[in-house]
């Protein structure tokens with residue numbers, strides 16, 4: 001049985017949960033919460049950086065969301081082709097990197113800054129990250145195709161990355177009506193039943209969001 005160390009409110013965990021649920025892949029959910037300190041201890045034992053999610057497959061540790069989904073695709077394939085062959089696959093990989101590096105990681109700068117103790121905040125760094133996030137939105141607005149998904153007709157790895165990225169990023173810096181194509185893509189993602197499940201399972205933890213979760217979505 002696969003095991004996934006994860007928390008339902010974590011954006012990167014949602015990326016992998018979406019792939020697991022969409023494929024109907026069975027796994028044991030090792031919840032990283034206060035009620036299960038043994039799971040946090042297990043995570044720390046298995047991965048120097050204790051970042052999550054973390055997959056265990058037959059005793060082998062697999063870390064980093066994209067390699068986790070690649071591992072699932074190779075060894076536990078389901079109905080979804082997460083990384084298609086050829087040029088489409090290369091586009092999927094690029095978009096996966098785009099959402100992780102320019103949307104997800106950029107958005108978390110503001111989130112982590114809000115968690116810093118008073119006096120150690122970095123407004124300059126936050127401003128810079130917000131400007132990068134706006135540039136990422138503009139790039140997506142100009143370059144996303146007609147969809148319905150990031151790389152065309154099929155829901156791929158790129159959409160697993162896009163869903164939690166855009167879900168939370170819009171809370172940090174609204175996409176806004178001027179970026180209609182991107183806003184419509186985010187709305188399509190949130191209407192996808194598996195993404196909606198990820199959002200719903202994270203709903204009880206919204207008070208954890210340090211910037212104040214908006215009263216929507």
Ligand SMILES: N[C@@H](CCC(=O)N[C@@H](CS)C(=O)NCC(=O)O)C(=O)O
Pocket residue numbers: 010011012013049050051052053063064065066
């Ligand atoms: N590049 C990593 C990022 C994982 C990540 O940043 N996870 C967050 C939770 S969403 C985390 O572990 N935060 C706690 C920490 O960094 O100590 C991946 O793709 O798995």
